[in-house]
Every structure is written in C-alpha cells, then in structure tokens.
Amino acid sequence: MIFVRDDDVLLPSKGGKDSLERFKRVHELICSNPRFMHVPAILVEEIQTVPGAVDYVKNEHSEGRMQLQLHGLRHVDYGAMDIKDVHVHLSSAIEWMFQYFRVIPTKWYTPWGSSQPHLHMAAKSHDLQLVDCSNRIKLRGTNGATDMLRHGSLDVFEGKELAMHWWDGLDRERLKLVVEFGNG
Numbered sequence: 001m002i003f004v005r006d007d008d009v010l011l012p013s014k015g016g017k018d019s020l021e022r023f024k025r026v027h028e029l030i031c032s033n034p035r036f037m038h039v040p041a042i043l044v045e046e047i048q049t050v051p052g053a054v055d056y057v058k059n060e061h062s063e064g065r066m067q068l069q070l071h072g073l074r075h076v077d078y079g080a081m082d083i084k085d086v087h088v089h090l091s092s093a094i095e096w097m098f099q100y101f102r103v104i105p106t107k108w109y110t111p112w113g114s115s116q117p118h119l120h121m122a123a124k125s126h127d128l129q130l131v132d133c134s135n136r137i138k139l140r141g142t143n144g145a146t147d148m149l150r151h152g153s154l155d156v157f158e159g160k161e162l163a164m165h166w167w168d169g170l171d172r173e174r175l176k177l178v179v180e181f182g183n184g
Contacts, residue, residue: 002154003161004030004175005039005136007071007109009057010050020050026172031065033182035154039161041071041109044093058101070097070105070128079114086122094126107131136163139174154182 006026010019030038040057047053060066072078073089073096081089090108097103108123113133123130137160139145145162162178164171 001037001159002035002157003037003039003067004164005041005069005109005161006164007041007111008046008075008165009040009042009071010047010053011043011075020053020056023053024056026175027060027066029172029176029179033179035158035182036179037067038065039067039069041069042093042097042105043071043073043075044096045074054100061101061103068097068101068103068105069107069109070094071109072111075111077112077114078110078119079116083118083122086119087125090122090126090128136161138162139164139171139178145174145178149178149181154178 010023027038030036061068070093073093078086094104097105106129108128109131110119115130115132120130137145139162148156164175
C-alpha cells in the first residue's frame with residue numbers, strides 16, 4: 001500500500017467556492033489506483049465550515065477509502081503555543097474526530113511541519129506520532145515522487161507516504177502523473 005497524505009484538507013483557499021468538489025476529485029483520483037490509500041490530515045475547525053464535507057469524509061472512511069489522521073484543531077503554529085494550549089487543541093481535535101468519524105488518530109501532522117520538543121511531548125501524551133517534514137516524500141522537487149518514477153516503478157513507494165497539499169494545482173497535476181503511471 002502507498003499512502004497519499006494530504007494536508008490542509010478543506011482549508012479555504014483563493015477559489016474557496018468549490019473546495020469540496022475539488023477535494024472529491026482528488027480523492028477519486030487517488031482511489032483510482034488500488035495500491036493507494038488516501039490519508040487526509042484533518043483540520044477540525046476548517047472541515048466543519050464546508051457544507052457536506054463531514055458527511056462525505058465519514059462515508060469514504062467507513063467504506064475503507066480513507067485513513068484519517070490529524071493536522072490540528074485549527075491551522076495555527078503549534079510550535080509557538082504553550083504546551084497547555086497544545087494539549088487543549090489535541091484533546092478537542094481527537095474527541096471531535098472520534099465523535100464524528102469514530103476514529104482515534106495515531107499520527108499528528110503539524111501545520112508547517114513544526115516539531116519543537118514540547119510538541120513531541122504533547123503528541124506522545126495523546127498517543128500520537130508527531131510526523132514532521134524531515135522524512136516525507138513530496139510530489140515535486142529533487143527526489144520528489146515524480147522525479148523518483150524515472151527509476152521505473154511504483155514499488156519504490158511501497159509502504160511509504162507521498163505528501164501533498166490537495167488544494168495545490170501543481171501537486172494535483174503531479175499526483176495525476178503518479179496515479180496514471182501506476183495505472184498504465
């Protein structure tokens with residue numbers, strides 16, 4: 001299984017009006033290759049603001065087409081927050097995800113990859129693995145997924161995570177290339 005993680009799920013962007021439809025198209029693209037698992041990193045307060053988003057994600061997760069993880073309660077710099085406030089955010093976000101999706105996340109993908117020591121301590125106390133930017137495979141750039149495919153096979157990604165931002169047009173185009181390569 002190759003995990004396609006996307007951050008900032010349903011965070012309002014410049015064009016904002018069609019954010020759920022765009023997210024659905026990205027999800028369907030990921031699911032078109034049976035080797036891929038979609039791993040949206042949920043921003044709790046943001047997903048609540050998009051009509052229909054919670055029901056859509058809940059349904060896709062219950063169908064086994066998404067593996068939900070946590071990005072945060074809000075899109076804030078957790079590294080600049082006091083650890084007590086971080087605990088409040090994590091507790092609230094985990095509780096909400098369980099209430100609405102019946103999921104207890106195991107990974108926390110902090111906004112901007114923050115990885116200060118107090119964030120690792122907070123994550124551990126909530127039984128979360130803090131995942132920062134140090135070990136991820138992006139879709140673009142040197143040693144990015146599309147660059148790595150020059151070596152011939154999706155096998156190089158087996159068991160790994162490809163990181164993207166679902167709203168980024170360049171990431172969507174690169175994801176399309178990776179998926180089509182695997183389907184071709």
